[in-house]
Amino acid sequence: MVRSSSYACALLAGALFGCADGGSPVAPAAPASARVAAGAGAGLVQVPTLQTSAEPAGVPGATRRFDITLRFVVPLSAGQRAAFNGAASRWEHVIIGDKPAITGTIPAGFCGLPGVPAFTGTIDDILIDVVVVPIDGPGGALAVSGPCAVRLSDELPAYGIMFFDAADVSDLEQIGLLNDVVTHEMAHVLGFGTLWSFGRSLLADAGGADPTFDGHGANVFFNVLHGAGPVPVENIGGPETADNHWRESVFGNELMTGFIAPGANPLSSVSTASMRDLGYTVAPLSEPYRLPVASASVRALTAAPGLNLTAGEQLIGPVGGIR
Ligand SMILES: [Zn+2]
Known part of the structure; x- marks a missing residue:
């Protein structure tokens, strides 16, 4: 990756x-x-x-x-x-x-x-x-x-x-x-x-159709945000995008997707908890963030074209x- x-x-x-x-x-x-x-x-x-x-x-x-x-x-x-x-x-x-x-x-x-x-x-x-x-x-x-x-x-x-x-x-x-x-x-x-x-196994199904992040902390906070299933990692966009970012179609304007949107790009509790999963000592802090409504029709009306970082x-x- x-x-x-x-x-x-x-x-x-x-x-x-x-x-x-x-x-x-x-x-x-x-x-x-x-x-x-x-x-x-x-x-x-x-x-x-x-x-x-x-x-x-x-x-x-x-x-x-x-x-x-x-x-x-x-x-x-x-x-x-x-x-x-x-x-x-x-x-x-x-x-x-x-x-x-x-x-x-x-x-x-x-x-x-x-x-x-x-x-x-x-x-x-x-x-x-x-x-x-x-x-x-x-x-x-x-x-x-x-x-x-x-x-x-x-x-x-x-x-x-x-x-x-x-x-x-x-x-x-x-x-x-x-x-x-x-x-x-x-x-x-x-x-x-x-x-x-790297000396860890936090990424499941790398290179596959549905890669996910297996860290416990990130999954706890993803669940708190009403996310379903293990934290989805990007599965499209080539090897620099896939397996290395949160999945844009699920996370929207979150900072650690592969796209940066005009306006706010918050660092969510899922991202900060993923740093704990890596081994850092992390404060229970994050920036205000909500998972986008999981409706394709709503997303079509609200999605902002972002910079493909x-x-x-x-x-x-x-x-x-x-x-
Ligand atoms: Zn990146």
């Missing part, structure tokens, strides 16, 4: 990926490839330059809550920085449990994407590199997102990346959807979709583990 795509092929040509003549990506030969197949995790290599350390007392950021640190690799406008910081804040309200700090060096280009410098220092609790560069202009490629290094103790990420096309970031900012899109992509860095089958999205998986 987490894979390379044709636009990433163009993006990464000359980096880790090669491209076939037809533009289809060719699996990279380098062991540093960031692409991980479903069910991976067993072959994860330890990152020797990073190690878990004692929580440094008195150091800013070493709090007892879960902290997301963003590193803006390329300067952004104040408005764009606010959208990214706002997305981090949105998730820090939901995920609250502190993780052990990690100290050391992340080599340059660790995630397999170009232009990302090395990092040396302490990570508490996750470092996300934010790269916004010209890729292919408006539309097309939007973002490459995912976790790059996980703690071996719990297989939750300590380092990840959000690599955006500058033209799309500018357009999304202008129409007021940048914060929602970044919050969505940040969820993938934290493990939504990208770690469901996943058409331009590529998800990546971890390449390294931290002991």
